[in-house]
Amino acid sequence: MLYIDPHIHMVSRTTDDYQRMALAGCVAITEPAFWAGFDRSSPQGFFDYFRQLTEFEPKRAANYGIQHYTWMCINPKEAEDIGLAREVMSFIPDFLKLPTVLGIGEIGLNKNSKNELIIFEEHVALAAHHEQLILVHTPHLEDKRKGTLLIMDALANNPAIEPGRVLIDHVEEHTVGMVLDRGFWAGMTLYPETKCTPQRAADIIETFGHERIWINSAGDWGPCDPLSVPKTQLEMKRRGHTPETISKISFGNPRNFLSQCSKFNVDG
């Protein structure tokens, strides 16, 4: 079955992963800008990273028939330094013009600090000004609930933002309901320990339905599984979900959300 992994950090993955994903049915991915596991020492480090996302990775993915799209931002883990963050944000508009850039992401909060929130709000304003889709990272573990609420309030404070053009990612059982209730899209990230397992993702779909929700691996440099989307397809099949429902969660829904950007063009 075909699938889209709408959130995966392929700069941290091997070419073998591209091959395994293609063999498992992956036809497209989107790669948000994120924290590399260490703080970059200058804005130039981000500039080079954005070039990697927009020039190198699309070619690497294309070798395996996978369409590669990306998102631009300075991630919340490096947003505590407001001066650095604003310098990085100053050259994002030029990247937004490129043909594989879908919007602003993954912005959000990490420890729910005041500076993180300031830079999040400035990213939201940037997205509104350039009429971009938004992909939101929500904090980890004990910080997730509070951060998700702060993020949704900040989005609501910007009248130019339409909830249907915002995907709030890394939801779990205690945040998925509030995200969907406020009209946003919700993303479930499939991690072995710190987010959703394929089983829990299937539970959430059974409990909250399959509208405005997608699954992703968010594969990066930490413990994760770049094949977690097809493994969730398999989990849903094992339970007796219909092929239509499985395809909707893993292909149709991400395609519908992402197609709000005219640059995204993936056939079923």
Add this chain to the structure above:
Amino acid sequence: MPHPDASCPMTYEQAIEAYFMEHRAKLIDVAAFLDRLERTSENKSDDFRMIAFRSALEVLGDGEPDRARRLLELFSDFSTEPIDTAPMKGALGAMPLDPS
């Protein structure tokens, strides 16, 4: 809000067959973890993470629904204002006890 028709397509028996062994093993992992803590050189009972952990075990046995959501909330920060500065990059998994 949860979907009004929320249900798992499996029968009860099918779900037991599919998942019992996996979760039996996870339960024993929890038991072995608690035993391991008792064998450590400084056996303390006041670590904030373990206080939350013990509360979580009570949730598992209370017979009420929405256990996953309630466990996640039990480990969550319920304050509402942004903090002044981020003290670190990572997260601890539970909220430190309020010194007040």
